Amino acid sequence: MTIPRIYADFNKLDQDRNAILVCMGTWRDLEEQGVQFSRGMKVILSQPDDIDETGQPDFLETPAVIDYDQEHQYWIGRFNWDELEYRSVKEKRGSDAT
Numbered sequence: 001m002t003i004p005r006i007y008a009d010f011n012k013l014d015q016d017r018n019a020i021l022v023c024m025g026t027w028r029d030l031e032e033q034g035v036q037f038s039r040g041m042k043v044i045l046s047q048p049d050d051i052d053e054t055g056q057p058d059f060l061e062t063p064a065v066i067d068y069d070q071e072h073q074y075w076i077g078r079f080n081w082d083e084l085e086y087r088s089v090k091e092k093r094g095s096d097a098t
Contacts, residue, residue, distance in 0.1 A: 003063075004033050008045035008077055010060060010084070014069065019045055019077040021066075037075045041066040045077045052088035059087045 007025030014020055021037070030036065045064045052058040062084040064077035 003042050003044055004029070004035050005044045005046045005061070006030065006077075008047055008064075010045075010047050014072070014076060017081065018067070019064065019079065020069075021075040021077055037066050037068075039067055043077065045079060046087070050086075052086070056088075060084055061087050061090070 006021070006029045007023060008019040008021060009023050009025075010019060012020045012023065035041075043064050043066060044061050046059045046061045048057055049060045050058050062079045062081075064079035067076050067078055068074075069076050
């Protein structure tokens with residue numbers, strides 16, 4: 001099963017620096033891929049950012065686990081900031097297994 005790539009704005013964070021998943025791009029990606037969030041779901045959070053060395057669009061990406069913030073009533077993506085990197089860098093290393 002392929003892990004879904006879901007849009008996240010890495011500037012939209014909660015107090016614990018988790019991605020708050022409320023953007024239109026997030027909901028569009030879910031709809032296009034036919035998936036719904038659930039607690040514990042594994043995803044790749046992805047944000048368009050810059051271009052790669054060949055002039056193609058590049059993306060900041062990181063693996064994440066979906067959770068729900070009951071107090072604020074929104075979905076969040078919990079991720080490790082040390083794993084956030086450009087897709088082109090991961091692909092160059094050959095470690096993009098998704």
